Structure formats: C-alpha cells, structure tokens
Amino acid sequence: MTAARSVEQRGEHHQLLKAAMPFQVVSSETIQKIADAARLVSFNPGTMIYRRGERADDVFVIVRGRVEHTLGPGGSETNLVRLLQPGEVFGWAALLKTQRIRLADSLALEETQCLAIDGRALLRILGSDESGDVVMSRFATMIKRDFHAPDWMADLRPIPHEVRARQLSGLSLTMFRISAWLRSPRPYLMFVGFALFIGFWHLASEVWKLPRFSELPGPVAVIQEWTSKNPVYGISIYTSDYYLDIGVSIRRVAIGFSLATALGIPLGLFLGWSRTFRDYVFPVFELLRPIPILAWVPLAIVMFSGLETPVIFLTFLASFYATALNTMLGVESIDETYFRAAYCLGAGRWKVFRHVVVPGALPFIFTGLQISMGVAWFSLVAAEMVSGRYGLGYLIMNSYTTVRYPTIIIGMITLGVVGYATSALVRIVGDYLMQWRVRELSLGGTS
Amino acid sequence: MSLAWGKVTGESRNGAVEKGAIRIDDVVKVYDPDGAAVLAVDHCTLEIQPGEICMIVGPSGCGKTTLLNAIAGFHSLTSGAIYLDDEMLCGPGKPTANPGPDRVVVFQNGALFPWKTILDNVSFGPVMQGRLDRKAANEKARQMMSDAGLSGTEDNYPGELSSGVRRRVEIVRALMNDPKVLLLDEPYRALDSLTKSVMHEALLEIYYKNRVTIFFITHDLEEAIFLGHRVVIMTTRPCKPKKILDVDIPHPRDYSVLTAPRFRELMEETIEAVHEEARKAFEAGEREG
C-alpha cells in the first residue's frame, strides 16, 4: 500500500502540504520535515480508509482522488457527510487530547492516494517550529468550521511542552556553552595571553633583570612563597594569618555591603518612584556624591570611635551611593507602558510598586550591586591601607613598609580573586532571581 | 443605528449587548510642550454603540492615540467630555479619567510584564482588584487561554514567546476583567502580514464569544474594513472624524471576506479619503523637519 516517492513527487507533496489550511503558516523547513515523515498510501475505490471506533494514529492529506467522510453520532445534525478533495486534511482524531479513536468513517470513492502522517510525530515536528501553536489553532478552526464538529471535539493535544518554547534549563545551557567554547580557539588564545603576560613578568624581573623590573618580585618567587610551608615573610596558604587577613577583609565588606544594600535599594526605589521624595532628597544626595569616598577617611576617624567602624563606614558609603543611584536609574528605566497597563488592570499605587517597580528595576539593581561590590572592595583596601589593622589592604601596605615584597603580590592576587568571587556571587544571585531575563537572553531576545 | 450582525454562532453574553456605549462629546485636546500649544484633537464627536467594533483609521501622529488615552485615563482633556454608558469618564471638572478594568488597553508594543509568567500575567487583573483569589483567577485564566488556543504557554515568560502569541495573551489578559470596552492601540502594527491575518481571525473569534465594545486604532485600512462594524477615518492633526463608513458585510467574517466584491467596493469608497489625509500628514512632517 505504501510506495517509494520520486523527486517530483516530493516536490508536489511539499506544495500540497504548504497549501493545506492548517499548515499554511509554517516554515518551509518544517513542511519538509512533515513531508519526510509522511508515508504515501494508496486506496482502491470502495475501500474504507478507516472506520469509527478504530485506533487513530495518522492524519491524512489527500493527494489524488476523493474521500467520503461521515462524522458519527455526536456531530451536528446537518452535514454529516462531507466530500473531501485533493489538498484537504482529515483523520485529525489522531491529534485529539482525550480519545485517540476514529470518530468518522472514511471511504475512498475512487482511486485515492494520501500522505499519512503519524499524529505524535506531527506534534513533535510542530513543537520545533515557532508557529506550532498557530497550526494547532488552525486545526481546531478547521475541525469546527469545515467539519461542523462541536467544540468538545476540537479539543486537541498540546504540543510537547519541553520542546515548545525552546526552554533550555540553566544547566544544559551552560553545558552547551562550555562545549561550544572548548571547540573554539578561544580557550587556547586565553592561555597564550596568560602565558605571555606571566612569561614577560618572569623574564623581566627574574631572568633578564631589567632595570626597575628587577626590584619587583617575580612570579616564581611569589609562588614559592605562597605555597611554602615555612614562608620567609610569614604569609602563605599554610599560615593562619593569611586566612585571618582574608576573613577580616571579607567581614568588613560583607557588613558594609549588606548595610548599603539594605538602605540603598529602598532609597533608590523611592527616589525613582516618587517625584516629591526625589525633589527633597536627591539634592542633598547629589551634593555629597562628588566627594571622593576616600576624602572621608579623616572625618570618619573623627566621627566613629575605634578602628573597625571607620573602615566599615567607608566601605558602606561607597557601596551605598552606587546601589542607590543604580536603583533609581532602574526605576526610571521602566517603560511607562507597564505602569499604564497595571493601572488599567485595576492595580492601586502600592500594588504597582510591588509588582511593577520592584521587579522592573531588578536588572539595574543587580548591575548596581555588582558595581557596588567592586566599589566596596576599592574603598576597603584604601581604608585599610591608611588606617587599619589586619585585612588584605593592611597586609599589602605592611609588607611594603617591612620590605616583604613577595607578600605584596600575594596580597594583590588574593584581593583580585576574592573581589571577583564576591562579584560573581552577586551576579549568580541576580540570575537566579531573574529567571525571565536569563531565558530571554539565552534565546537571543525575541521580537 | 443598526449594525449588520448577520447570523451569530457560538454563545453570546446574555443575548442583547447592553454595556460599553462610548460617547465622545466635542472633545478638544491641546498639548503644551514648552509653551507651543499643539492642537491634537479638534472638537471630535463620536458615538459608539455597545458591542460595536469601531475602527479608527488615520495617519501617524494625527491624535487618534490621544483619544484612546483620554478614554483610558492616561491623558487629560482640554475641553469636552467622554461618557461610558452615560457615566462621565472625564469632562468639565474632571479632566482626566481614572484608568480602570472596565476599559482595558492593549498596547502597540505589548505590555505583558516580562518578569511574570504568562499565567501570572493573565490573572493579574482580577487578583489585583481583589475580585478573585489567586487559585480561582488561575483557573479562569487557564480556561480562557485554552479557549483562545493558547494552552501550554502558561509557565513561559513573555520573552520566550513570539510576538503574535504575546499579543493574543494580552487580549486574554484584558478580557479576564470582563471589561466593557477593549481599547486597542495599533496592536498588530509590528507583526508580519501572515501572522496578522491569523490575529484578526483570533480576535473575531474572541469577540464572538464576549461581545465587548472594541475601539481599535489602526492605520491599515484593510484591517479596519475587515474587522469593523464601522470605520471612522480621521483627519490629520488635529484629528476629527472626516468620514464614517458603515461596513455592511455580515458577521461572522473569515478571510474569504477579503476578496469579496463588497469588500473591494468599501475600500474604493474610503481609500481616497485616507490617502488624502496621509499625504497631508507627510507634507506637514516635511515642513516641521
């Protein structure tokens, strides 16, 4: 009953499918996939293609011939019988959600050829086309309108969920990106860059001993010191002092940053949200902002007692400005249309604040938080260098004054790593909270 | 004024349609950007029947969006009044209407909240108004989405779907509130013509089930005649109804209407007027540049 198809036949079938009502909106690629998945079947005149009650697997598209389609009890009273011509689609019971049995008798009135497509395969193919859901909608329309079937009969299966919106889970997307990255020349060039940089440093300071460079500790010295159990200058990954310094710095940043976030975000939100509030508060804010954070050092020492508090204050201040400003910009960046839509839909002012302002400003808020984290480290190091006890900034400064040069580099590198890690942490939290943005960006944005 | 209803299939809302009559009464809107008074709407008077699909056609920048915004409550009126079912929305003493769920807007570039899932978006209205609790709202949302052929998208975010699907979701979101009027501001402007034709049929399907008054702004005359009971052609800025066309093609309509002779006749009647205004707008734009 099935026959192999020649090239011309394939072309003809492609055209036929393209012209069939439900498939008119899909891409040529998808039509091709459907055509490839279809089987060409022939029926002699007078043969029943299928009967009511039989299992429904295939959807049929008539290539040649005529089919008499009799919808069983349950259809409307008039027009029980339909005469189907080439190009028409029948057998759609294969796509129904609830029952996959034939609801009609189909009789081939003359020599008939059809393309038979397995219902499940069709759904899968449609799932990969972006107009897939439109096709299903058109099927439903066709069923109700052309076949005069009642609403319940056009209850079609949904397209397979996991393929439909090309949803890629975070993990699989990451794996995909990593494998793509590894296959490109990028990682190798990256290592070349590192090698050149460190190589030059090494050669200049330790091998060729170029002027000026010879004073600097070279990478070999630094690494030796860093990894030695008995470091010459007292700091390595095996000494507890190292971790003490790291811990102290992190603690200070954590406190400063958290306070800045807790105060900065609400302030920023209100500054963006309420014209009145902004008019009163922003001028003072802007007045103090140009003063470099580090110019506050002496005043901070005067204001706060002890050695810890001024340092934390400076960290806080820098972070606070960055967070508040970016939050405010975030609120301002929200398209006015969203506000209008929310008001239309009956939301009151506070509901709008909670459901539009806060989530709408989140992308900017998190960019601000990353900047704020960077600025916090910046201020912390400066504050520690000027007046601190313990901490990485202090370590670096102290190493300099006590002529322990390799430790300076150790301190710098540690700062870089810890600074990067904390920023990355903020970014990860942001990505987690803004799933919608991650997904949108991973799809390259949609129209 | 009779409307050419024709035979109606599908269920209609309690038979006769009673609410959603809009009366625009001698409305004038003057913008005052930096002191240069700009007349946007010039003594516009229009009456829209309950349940009518009223299409507003005009060149870009003519002020038709201003009218829509005034009805919705986003802009104020300089003079005149607008009534909804004999209740004054805005007018003397109250220049700006309160935005509300009885007149929901579907925006040109879409306004589904990107940070909410489709389901949360659709059930937003009733939940915010406190009319339904979240569970009931979600159920109603699923039902309405299924009616509109949108099942399966509930857990996606708007950014993952195509614009055609997003537009349809937005219309469902609007209808969840049982509005009297649906205000559509060139909603299909950015879609390609294939998707547009599908959107039109989808909109009509929804309309046949719900019978809301539809106030639809477009610059596409074909779209206007295909969908509307009446087509109001506006002059270029300041806008004012120039010509009103009664589209006597019976509902329900499908895409075959587009090639019907009557459709062509109606196009011929109106295209001259539309083209004239378009040319005026183009030249006005040139001089201001």
Place this chain on the structure above:
Amino acid sequence: MIRAARGPTLRRGIVSIAVFLVLWEIGSNSKAWLGFTIPLVGAIPAPSDVVVVWASLLHDGGYWQSCFLSVLRVLAGFFAAMIIGIPFGLALAINRTAYATWFPTFEVLRPIPPLAWVPASIIFWPTQELSITFVTFLGAFFTIVLNVIGGARSIDVRYFQAARSMGSSSFDIFRRIILPGVLPSIAVGAAVGMGITWNVVVAAEMISGGASQATGAGGGLGFFIWNSYVGGSYPQIVVGMISIGIAGYLSSELLRKLGQRITPWLRTH
C-alpha cells in the same frame, strides 16, 4: 546635576539643602547649644566654622598649590588612561584574536583594586609622581577599555552591512562607523573614569604623601586633608573634602559637555 529645574523642583531642592545645612549646624554645635553631644554629627566641625576657615585659606598659596597638584595628577593619569585605553579597547573590539588572547588577562587583573598596586608601583617607578600617576592611570584604564569594548559591540551590525554594500574599505568603516559609534561610550567611560581617578589620587596622596614627606614630593589635596587631621584642624578637613568635591564635579561636567560636543547627533530636539 544642576540642570534647569522647574518651579516646584527647584524650590524643594533649595529647601532640602537649607534644612540639611541647618541640621548640620545644630548637630555640630550640639554640645554647646543643646547640652549633650549628638553622636556622629557632634564630632563634625560646623558649617559656620568651615566657611570661616575656608575664607582664610583662599588667601593661602599653599591651599591653591594643593588644588593645583591634585588636578595635575588627575589629568595626567586620566589622559594616559585615555591615550592607552582607547586604542587598546578598539583593538580588542575589532580583532577577535586579540580579544580572545588579551581580554581574559585584562579581566583577571581588573578586580585588583587600583590602590593595591600602590606599593608595587612605588617599588617599580623611579619617582613618587610617576607611581601615583601610574595608579591613577590604572583606575581609569579598566573602566575606559570596558566602555570602549561595550560601545563597539553595541554598534548595530546593519551599519556595517550598509557600509560594505556601498563599497567602503575597512579603514573607512573604522573611521566613519566604528569611531563615531564608540564615541558616546568613550564619553561615558571617561566621565566614570574621572570619578575613579579622583578617588585614587586622593587616596594615593594620603597614603604616600604621609609616608615619604622627606622627598618633598607629595602634597595635593589628599595630603592636605590628612595633614589637617593629623594637625588637629578639623574644619580644614571639611574644606579639603568640599574642595575636592567641587573640583571633581567640575571636571566631570567638563567631560560631559565635551562628550556632548563631539557627539552632536545624540542630542534630541
């Protein structure tokens, strides 16, 4: 910042600043006026004292010299950052190989706070001035490069396609599409970089100015502030802070105006 504000906004702004000053004055004099010291504010010198000290400083040559020195350092470091940073950023943006090779190294060095480089810088560079300038340079360099790369990437790819279809050479494309397309981002990067530069200069002056007075170098407003603290003249601290604030603000505004001038097409009517 000081843009022409409409009626109520301007009024409210003036009111809030006035209130701020009044509260500050009261708080600083709390011990004398209220009998108890309000924490924090109580220790800060009062605005009235600050103004008085400032008035006398305006005649002091040393004050102006400090201002001048700081501004000089800022400009030196900043321009070095622009001169090196812009070409570097453009090179990375245009050439994929260069980007893949050097950007990771750049990103690894970026989180290290500029001030952490101070000791290494002092060891390396022969003079104090150069070491401060180097650290200043670093501060702005990273920001500017990042902005240049971001700006180049955001140029709509259709401009390139249009240019190629009209037969432009690569150099033409660089000159007429990339450069103008990147200018706005450079302007932004410059403004932000300027802010960072001031921070770094002040800190560097505080740190190294205090550490090596003997060489006669140092000075600048950062050192001025630190010295005021050490010397116990607190109102001078505030004078120094405000002076830097003004200088910083003026330089940022200057940059912004310059940026607007070289990108006239961004102005909307």
